[in-house]
Amino acid sequence: MFDRVTLRASDLEASLRFYEAVLAVLGVEQTSRTAALAEWDAFSLAPASAATPVTRRLHIAWLAPSRGHVGAFWRTGTAAGYRDDGAPGERPEYGPDYYGAFLLDPDGNSAEAVHHDPPYTEDHLDHLWIRVADVAAAKRFYETIAPHAGLALGADTPERVQFTGANASFSLVAGDEPTEHVHLAFPAADDDAVDACHRAAVDAGYRDDGAPGERPEDHAGSYGAFVLDPDGNNVEVVNHHR
Numbered sequence: 001m002f003d004r005v006t007l008r009a010s011d012l013e014a015s016l017r018f019y020e021a022v023l024a025v026l027g028v029e030q031t032s033r034t035a036a037l038a039e040w041d042a043f044s045l046a047p048a049s050a051a052t053p054v055t056r057r058l059h060i061a062w063l064a065p066s067r068g069h070v071g072a073f074w075r076t077g078t079a080a081g082y083r084d085d086g087a088p089g090e091r092p093e094y095g096p097d098y099y100g101a102f103l104l105d106p107d108g109n110s111a112e113a114v115h116h117d118p119p120y121t122e123d124h125l126d127h128l129w130i131r132v133a134d135v136a137a138a139k140r141f142y143e144t145i146a147p148h149a150g151l152a153l154g155a156d157t158p159e160r161v162q163f164t165g166a167n168a169s170f171s172l173v174a175g176d177e178p179t180e181h182v183h184l185a186f187p188a189a190d191d192d193a194v195d196a197c198h199r200a201a202v203d204a205g206y207r208d209d210g211a212p213g214e215r216p217e218d219h220a221g222s223y224g225a226f227v228l229d230p231d232g233n234n235v236e237v238v239n240h241h242r
Helices: 012-025 067-079 135-149 191-203
Strands: 004-009 038-040 043-047 058-063 083-090 099-104 110-115 125-132 152-156 160-164 169-174 183-187 207-214 222-228 234-240
Touching (some): 004 012, 004 058, 012 038, 012 043, 012 067, 012 110, 067 099, 067 110, 110 125, 125 135, 135 169, 135 191, 135 234, 191 207, 191 222, 191 234
Parallel strands (some): 058 110, 125 169, 183 234
Antiparallel strands (some): 038 043, 058 125, 099 110, 152 160, 207 222
């Protein structure tokens, strides 16, 4: 579902220490590292700047191979002095087999390890929760890009709207303090889908944040386009020629 989810950190080294410690427990290995970007498959960390402020109030969850791994994730984080956001346990409000634990990263984003059946293993990221100022307005935006970004509407209530992909989901949740400055990238089947997604969003009145084109600064053959959702989060649809 996700090509990439990028958090901007106020202190990159501090956030790196947090995610390196807790993701290693889940078997999520860092795949690349430069001075400007650290990546764990579809998840990445980058430094904040005046142009790209700190990501705040995002909830991001990784799949855990077992309930024991969920507990180890939480114990590793709390033993290292990171803030508890929910001890390991069943969460029947999310599902009958849902077992999760929650920590706060150095910028206050909520990071979760979750185990549930069936234990999808193709992708490590399980879900995101994004707090939004207006659920209906955010839903309209993501419905606009959904046909081009491989998204399907799932749960739909006035307080929470879920979009699903192959093995992951993200939810738009009502909140007085919206999530800020997260970058979401969704894979496209081809360049035409990238073009169509950008055109549909701009024609619907959403803000352009980068017209369709090659992005060699990412890597050779990366073709993407960017728009801003109603809460100002940067949303990309990208095709990789590789």
